[in-house]
Amino acid sequence: MNLPPLCEAFVLHFGEMGSRWGINRTVGQIYAVLFIAEHPLCADDIVERLGVSRSNVSMGLKELQSWNLVRHRQVQGDRREFFSTPDDIYAIVRTLVEERKKREIDPTLSMLRELLMQAPGTPEERHAQARLRDMHELIELLTNWYADVQKLETERLIQLLSLGSKVVKALELKDRLFAVPGGKTRATGQNN
Amino acid sequence: MNLPPLCEAFVLHFGEMGSRWGINRTVGQIYAVLFIAEHPLCADDIVERLGVSRSNVSMGLKELQSWNLVRHRQVQGDRREFFSTPDDIYAIVRTLVEERKKREIDPTLSMLRELLMQAPGTPEERHAQARLRDMHELIELLTNWYADVQKLETERLIQLLSLGSKVVKALELKDRLFAVPGGKTRATGQNN
DNA sequence: CTGTAAATTCAGAAAATTCTGAAATTTGAG
DNA sequence: CTCAAATTTCAGAATTTTCTGAATTTACAG
Structure with a gap:
């Protein structure tokens, strides 16, 4: 690996982590190299830095492109393609979540819905469906939350995340202020 | 595989998804079988259902136990060990997140901090550090959010997630109500 | 202690994934 | 069109991961 020590340490760790998340080590390393590069790199730059074929x-970049995680650009008067990652790390995470959702969460939700439509033939199947229903409900809660929150501009999103659970207190306060005498107001999805 | 069709479909899908998330297919299937089982199962029950050795x-269960994802129990007057998953699916997700954080996020944060301490030797390393700083900041934001929100009781957590981005509007409202004339109040971590 | 059922370990087999070099294809300048 | 640089493809090699059966260990009833 032909990189300054600091970069090499990062690239190695990132590749390792990638492989724990179902991403091939080398693909992870290619991504890491692009992520920390000062300028877009061509394939041969990556070959040189990582020492792989x-x-x-070529295959790794194809994979990363299919995930929308890297962009390629032509440089005027150069036949090679240059690759880079977005500067905005929030944009990167949004893409990552979006793609994983598309490939993993959505098919899982379809599967769960389909199995929940079936009439259970045995008590065993009936019980399995109850568990699947719980799982479906939880995944829906999380994906709906994400779908909603994902619409926020980054700055707002950061504000929201920074608050953490403090929003609960803020909402309690708000509820108290707007409490209608004679009617309970609760912090639910029905709220404004 | 010796399971009713509905269960088999779920187990196969779950194993498949597991393998995309860095979990060995069979381990995923073992978990799935336990997840939908009506009663705790012993190892031989799983052998029979999945048709693996x-x-x-035994190795799969050991792996799942090291993740705290299954519990084992002795049945009175039976030498075998019986395994099950928690009934509460929220508890399951909390464990899963906790364990992945421990194994993947925490070491990554350490690595990033360590590399950010180093004095960059070249402009290339200096730029890499800037990128690493962004990544570190984002991961901290997310983990702090989780650390905070994770303390909530499940019911509160569900309320919070159900609200999604609506909290932003609620907070704007609150801010407006408490706006001090002559001083701007913003919805940041400094609040409340 | 003895015998037996259950659980674990682990070396090597089997399977799956990743990687490479050679060949084929694409691209664009001249 | 021609040529050469760049890129892609893909069959098989190399590597890694997963799985199994046999041997070992553990646990406990009698």
Whole structure:
């Protein structure tokens, strides 16, 4: 690996983590190299830095592009393609979540819905469906939360996340202020 | 695989998803079988249902136990061990997040902090550090949010998630109500 | 203690994934 | 069109991961 020590340490760790998340180590390393690069890199730059074969880099980049995680650009008067990652790390995370949702969460929700439609033939299946219903409900809660929160501009999103659970107190306060005598107001999805 | 069709479909899908998340397919299937089971199962029950070797099940259960994802129990007058998953799916997700954080996020944060302490030797390293700083900041934001929100009781957590981005509006309202003439109040971590 | 059922370990087999080099294809300048 | 640089493809090699059966260990009833 032909990188300054600091970069190498990051690239190695990132590759390792990638492989724990179902991403091939080399693909993770390619991403890491692009992420910390000062300028867009061409495939041969990556070959040089990681010391893997050209074809491996080609396949890795193809994979990363299919995830929308890297962009390629033509440089005027140069036939090569140059690759880079977005500067905005929030944009990167949004893409990552979006793609994983599309590939993993959505098919899982379909599967769960389909199995929940079936008439259970045995008590065993009936019980399994009850568990699947719990799982479906939880995944829906989380994906709906994400779908909603994902619409916020980054600055707002940061504000919201920074608050953490403090919003609960803020909402309690708000509820108290707007409490209608004779009618309970609760912090639910029905609220404004 | 010796399971009713509905259960088999779920177990297969779950194993498949597991393998996309860095979990061995069979371990995912073992978990799925336990998750939908009506009663705790012993290792041989799992062997029978999945049609894999006894030793494979033994290793898979060990793995799941190291993740705190299954519990085992002795049945009076029976030498075998019986395994199950918690009934509360929220508890399951909390464990899952906790364990992944411990194994993946925490080491990544350490790595980032360590590399950010180093004096950059080249402009290339200096730029890499800037990127690492962004990544560190984002991961801290997310983990702090989780650390905070994770303390809430499940019911409160559900309320919070159900609200989604609506809290932002609620907070704007609150801010407006408490706006001190002559001083701007913003919805940041400094609040409340 | 003895015998037996259950659980674990682990070396090697089997399977799956990743990687490479050679060949084929694409691209664009001249 | 021609040529050469860049890129992609893909069959098989290399590597890694997963799985199994046999041997070992553990646990406990009698």
